[in-house]
Each structure stands twice: as structure tokens, then as C-alpha cells.
Amino acid sequence: MPRRAAAGRGPLRIATWNINSVRLRLPLLKDLVAALAPDVLCLQETKCPDDLFPHEGIAELGFAHRLVRGMKGYNGVAVLSKRPLLLREDDPDWCGKGDCRHLGVSVDAPGGPIELHNFYIPAGGDIPDREKNPKFGHKLDFVAEATAWSAARPARRAVLVGDLNIAPLEHDVWSHKQLLDVVSHTPVETTALTAWQAKGGWHDALRHFVPADQKLYTWWSYRAADWRASDRGRRLDHVWVSDDLAGALTRHVVLKGARDWEKASDHVPVMVEIAP
Template sequence: MKIVTWNINSVRLRAPLLRQLMDELRPDVLCLQETKSPDEHFPHDAVAALGFEHRIIRGMKGYNGVAVLSHLPLTLRPNEPDWCARGDCRHLGVDVETPGGPIEVHNFYVPAGGDTPDRDANPKFAHKLDFIAEATAWTAGRGAAKRAVLVGDLNIAPLEHDVWSHKQMLGVVSHTPVEVEALTGWQRAGDWHDALRHFVPEEEKLYTWWSYRARDWEAADRGRRLDHVWVSRDLAPGLRRHQVLKAARGWEQCSDHVPVLVEVED
């Protein structure tokens, strides 16, 4: 199964870019975040034209939103949490029917957290930490993940070389110690295996996001790894390859995130 995660930053605005993504990566399952579209306006025709017969979406006007598009049959997992009781369309859990049996896929869009890394001064940062705390408790209650994949824009770059400068980023939302501790605690709670770092050693730089604020993002290369793919330990031996489609950051009307592919054989 080839699974791709991408914060598309408006699925209606960037629907034409999905063809480029398909030409480059040819995923079986595509998980989108920040679709910014209510369900009734989702571009189903454009997506169906790419061969995604199976689609489960959860969107809202102007903000957030997640979608799972698939060539393989999908089933929505029932009774998933309403994170922080906000109903803000940040998670989809589905079962994907593969030749080896169902694989549970969770697509997350974690709150970005604003600009100030202080939960008392910044409600957005508090929301981010509360969201991850709820996700960690939920995961711990379920036990170690089995035949499962968790993907998405988790909005945290946890490792030293997941950011362009560890020292300069320690006080910047997305790489602060409290966020890193929260994310790694969530990962441990499910005994998740980091699929990208399975292929790329921790001492090597690895980015999936480059800010719109950079005049020349490629020359500056001040990136962060905000997008993640975790797999359960039983799937880890089947990991075959990964690809971070950095060229997508240079596409016309691009997202500031790039698509990330992981191929796993079960």
C-alpha cells in the first residue's frame, strides 16, 4: 500500500495540483489535511477523475478539514472522539481493505498553536497541548497499535534535525520542549514506529514544510518536519520506501507543506 499525506491548504483552490501529485507518486491512499471545505462543496468530480472511487471527508467552511481518498475500499471507523469537544474536523479514522486484510488508518490535523509558546497567554497553544493530551490518553487506552498507520500534519518537528536550527527554534512553536515531549509521549503510548526516520537517520536533516514568508524558500532551506507517518510495529518490517516530494513546494499556487509518501507491504 502506498499512502500519501499532504496538508493541501484548501482542496478546492489546489484541486488541479492533485493531478501532479498522482503523476509523481501514484498513491493507493491519499490523506489530506486543511481541506477548508464544507462537505457539500468538496470537489468530488475532480477527485473521482483521478480514480479515487472511495472517499471519506470531514470538512467545515474556511478552516481545518480532513479527507481520505482511496483506490481501495474504505470504512469509516465509528465512535471516534470529538477532540476537545470542538467538532472542528481534525481527525478521520478509517479501515482500508488491502489484500492482506484491513489496515486502520488515522488522518490527523493537529492545531498549529499560534505564535506564543505559553498556554496561559495563548489559548491556541493551550488547545494544541490539550488536543495532544487527549489523543495520547485515547491511544494509551487502546494499547499498542496493530495493523495501523497514523499520518498527518502533526504541527510539531520533534527531533533536532527536523528543523533548520535546533538552537534557534527551541523557543518557536512547533519545536519547543513541551510540544516535543507531548508528541513523543503520544507516539510512545501507541508504540508507533516513525516511518520517515526508518529511512532517514536522525542525524540527517528532514523537512516537509517551508514557510511562505521566505523570499526564496529553496535557497534559505529553513524547513521543518511537521508532517508524519507512523506505523504499528507489526507493519514496520514491511516498510519499503519513502518519498518527500520537495519539488511540490515550487508548484504554482503551492501549499507550504509537501506531499509525503510511505510504501508498506503487509
């Protein structure tokens, strides 16, 4: 096995995972670290208030630096790192809800700090109509606010990751035609997400490696009796990098096998490697 460079040197590996309860799935983080050896791990849906976050168990995995923003029962984001972190204090409170859906940090990296944003976008409920479904309206408003924020401050040496709960491209879903009226792939959502990406100067890191005409999924529903056989997936988890880092992308991994782990999340971990 090749030796890893010392912490703070060499390529930067950033992973993201909707863990769907950090306390319930804490043992799985050991498997993730063994498979991906990330320098930085961003979690979503931690479902854990800050005072109950399992810092000790995560520190044992080598993540000496941890920033968390959580609440009881749902939502919650965390950034775990082997490299020093600095919290960004002035990022927005999206839609004025204080619902722990974003954590912005600065990560120590070769060539200078990298700005890293970890997002958990609202799922949006089941009905794609903001008048009939306030959850869908909240989702659209959140993305609109994030788009305006990004447009006002074009990204440089920056990475955005997370469960964005939208599969924007035709081959980000198992059936484009059948899912056009299903929340996560409706035209109003996909248009909004691609506008956020474009106006913020973001580059789609996963599609940097996997052409847009190839299927690419990161989520498979719990409802499937055999998720591999049906393979009705969606790409809900994303990694974007600022355009100035696009040329520094060296590798990506979608850890599909994690969907088979005991007590698995319905999302799988995703990682990109950057040589900034």
C-alpha cells in the same frame, strides 16, 4: 515505466498532504498522482464544507472511495482511496470542539484491513504559553487526549498520518537552538509528541528510512523570498505505523519539488509504501 499492480493487490502506497484548500489546489492533485501514484491519499486543511467537496474532480483521478470531514474556511480532513474504505464511527471528538481535525477509516489491504488515522493537529498560535495563548493550550490538550487514546488501545495493523504541527527531533528543523522557543519545536511540544508516539506503540516511518542525524523537512514558510536558498524548513508532516508493520515498510518519498508548484502549499506531500 513499471506496471502498477491491480488495485487491492501488491504494496500499499499511502500519501499525506496539507493541501491548504482542496478547491484552490485541486489541479495540483493531478501532479501529485503522476509523481507518487498513491493508493490512498490523506489531505489536511481542506477548508471545505462537505457539501462543496470536489468529489467529481477527484474521482477522475482514480479515487473511487472518498470520506471527508470538513467545515467552511479552515481545518478539514479527507481520505481518498482506490481501495474500499470504511468509516470508523466511534473515534473521539477531540477537546469537544467538533472542528474536523481527525478522520479514522479502515482500508482494504492484503492480509486484512489496515486502520488509518488522518490528523490535523492545531498549529498553536505564536506564543508558547497556554496562559497567554489559548490556541497553544488547545494544541497541548489535543495531543494529551490523543496520547491517552492511543495508550488505551495499542495500535495493530495501523497507520497514522497527517500535519501534526510539531517537529520533534533536533534535525527536524533548520536550527534546533534558534527554534527552541518557537511554536512547533518547543520542548513541551516535542516531549508531548514523542510520548504520544511511544505510548501508542507507533513507529516513525520517515525516520525508518532517514537517520535521525540527517535533516528532514516537509514544510517551508511562505515568508521566505527563496525557500530553496534559505532552506529553513521543519518536519511537520508525519507517517507513523504500528510496530507490527514496521518491517513491512519498503519505500518513502518526500516530494520536495511540490513546493515549487504554481500556487503551492507550504507543505509538501509525503508517501510511504508498505507491503503488509
